[in-house]
Amino acid sequence: MVELHLFTRSDVSHVEAQTLLALPIVLALEPVAGESASRMTLSRDEAAQLAELVAADLHTLMPQVGEARLALAGALFDQVELLRPGFPVWATLDELARRVPRGQLENVVAFGSHGGHMPAQPLEPSLVFADGPMRLLPLSLLAPVALAGELSELLEIHLVGRGEAGTLTADWLMRTLGIRLEHVRYLSRNDLLALTCVQYEHVNLAPLWTLLEAALLTPQHAESTMSARGLNLQYAEGKVLAQSPAQWLAAQTDEVTQRAHAFAGIVFELRQYAALLDAHQLPLLLQPAAQMEAEAGAGYLLETLAAVESAYEPPTLFAHEAPGLGVVALTVAQRGNGGAARALAHGYPPQPQALGPLLALLADRYGIAAELHALGRIVLDEYGLLGAPATALH
Numbered sequence: 001m002v003e004l005h006l007f008t009r010s011d012v013s014h015v016e017a018q019t020l021l022a023l024p025i026v027l028a029l030e031p032v033a034g035e036s037a038s039r040m041t042l043s044r045d046e047a048a049q050l051a052e053l054v055a056a057d058l059h060t061l062m063p064q065v066g067e068a069r070l071a072l073a074g075a076l077f078d079q080v081e082l083l084r085p086g087f088p089v090w091a092t093l094d095e096l097a098r099r100v101p102r103g104q105l106e107n108v109v110a111f112g113s114h115g116g117h118m119p120a121q122p123l124e125p126s127l128v129f130a131d132g133p134m135r136l137l138p139l140s141l142l143a144p145v146a147l148a149g150e151l152s153e154l155l156e157i158h159l160v161g162r163g164e165a166g167t168l169t170a171d172w173l174m175r176t177l178g179i180r181l182e183h184v185r186y187l188s189r190n191d192l193l194a195l196t197c198v199q200y201e202h203v204n205l206a207p208l209w210t211l212l213e214a215a216l217l218t219p220q221h222a223e224s225t226m227s228a229r230g231l232n233l234q235y236a237e238g239k240v241l242a243q244s245p246a247q248w249l250a251a252q253t254d255e256v257t258q259r260a261h262a263f264a265g266i267v268f269e270l271r272q273y274a275a276l277l278d279a280h281q282l283p284l285l286l287q288p289a290a291q292m293e294a295e296a297g298a299g300y301l302l303e304t305l306a307a308v309e310s311a312y313e314p315p316t317l318f319a320h321e322a323p324g325l326g327v328v329a330l331t332v333a334q335r336g337n338g339g340a341a342r343a344l345a346h347g348y349p350p351q352p353q354a355l356g357p358l359l360a361l362l363a364d365r366y367g368i369a370a371e372l373h374a375l376g377r378i379v380l381d382e383y384g385l386l387g388a389p390a391t392a393l394h
Helices: 009-016 044-061 062-066 088-099 145-162 167-177 190-204 206-217 245-250 256-279 352-366
Strands: 020-031 070-073 108-111 135-144 183-186 224-228 232-236 237-240 282-285 292-295 300-304 316-322 326-335 341-348 372-374
Touching: 020 088, 020 145, 020 190, 044 062, 044 070, 044 108, 044 135, 044 145, 044 167, 044 183, 062 135, 062 145, 070 088, 088 108, 088 135, 135 145, 145 183, 145 190, 167 183, 183 190, 206 224, 206 232, 206 256, 224 341, 237 256, 245 256, 245 341, 256 282, 256 326, 282 300, 300 352, 316 352, 326 352, 341 352
Parallel strands: 070 108, 237 282, 316 372
Antiparallel strands: 020 135, 020 183, 070 135, 224 232, 232 237, 292 300, 300 341, 316 326, 326 341
8 A cells, every 4th residue: 555645744744825716526336237236325434445546546546635624524416416506515614624623633534424414414315316327425635726727737647547536445435335336436626517418418418517617606697508409498596497398388380289299308308307406416497588477495396377357267177198197287277267277377286296286286276276287288369379278077
C-alpha cells in the first residue's frame, strides 16, 4: 500500500487558516447484472476503513492529493440524488468535513451511519432509487486555493483515463456489501455530468438535460428548449415551466384522430419529464397563458380556463383516457342549452398517485361530488381542442 503523507497538527493549523476549495468526485460502483448491494450505508468504522483505501488509490494516481483533505460519505446514491440544484449531498459533506475540530483532523475524514442514521439528512440515500444500475459514493477533496486549480485539472485528466479503483478497494467493497462488481472507478463530478448527459440523449431526452444542466451549473440564467414532440419548456428561477398539453394541442393542425393520438404522446412525454425532474428535485409547473391560470401541487398540474357560469348546468368531472396510459387528463366542464360543453379547467396527473388529490381538489373547488366520468378515450371538441362530450353520459 502507498504510504500516506498525513498532516501533522501544525500542518493542519496551517491549512485551517487557509481557504479550502472543494473538488467533488465520486466512487462509482457497477454491480454485476441482477445484483444489488445488501445495504446503502456504511458504519462509521467501515467508512473510515474505506476512506483509507480510497486515499491510497488517489495518492497513487496523483500524489498531490496528500496536500488536500479527503472527505468521504459512507453512503451509496443514485446519480439523480447527487445531481440536484445546489448539489446538496456534496455541500453537506463539505460542511461536515470543515467542522471537524482541530487536533482531531488528519488528511482523511469519513462519515458513516450510527444507530441506523447518517450524520445529516442529505447524506441518507433514498430507497426509491436503490435499484439503479450504478451506485455512487460521494467524495470531496478540500484543497488550499494555491493547489485547487492544479488538482482540479489533474482530476479531470487522470480519473477519466486511469480512475479504476485499486484491487484492495474493490475487494473490500465486494466483501463488505456482499455484492459482485463489474467495475469500481473514480469519476470527477464533471465526468458524472457528462455520463448523465449521454444517458438522457440515448433515450431521446436531450432537452431534459438542457434544463437540468442550467439548474445545476448556471441557476441564475434562464434556459429554453423544446421536447422531442414539440412541447415548449423553460428553466427559470429554480423551476421548469412546461407548455400546457391543451395549449400545445391548440396549435396542431392534424386530423382529429391524429390529434388525439398526438395528445396522448405529449402527455406521455410530460410524464417522463415530470418523473425525472422530481427525482432531481427540480419543480415542474405549467406555463401560464393568456386567460389561463396555472398551478401545481401534490404531483399534479392544473390550468383554469374560465369561471363557473350560473346559466349553465353544474360542473362535471370527465377523465380522458388513452391505451396504456390510463387517465391522461381531467376536464371540468359545464353543459349549456343544446348540450354544448364549456371547459372550465384541465388537470394532468403525471403520476398515478396524483389522480386522487387532483380529483379531490377539483370536487372541492367546484362544490361537486368527486365522481369521475370515464370517457374511455380523449375527447376533442368541434375545434379539435380538449373538451367534454356535448351530450349527457348515461
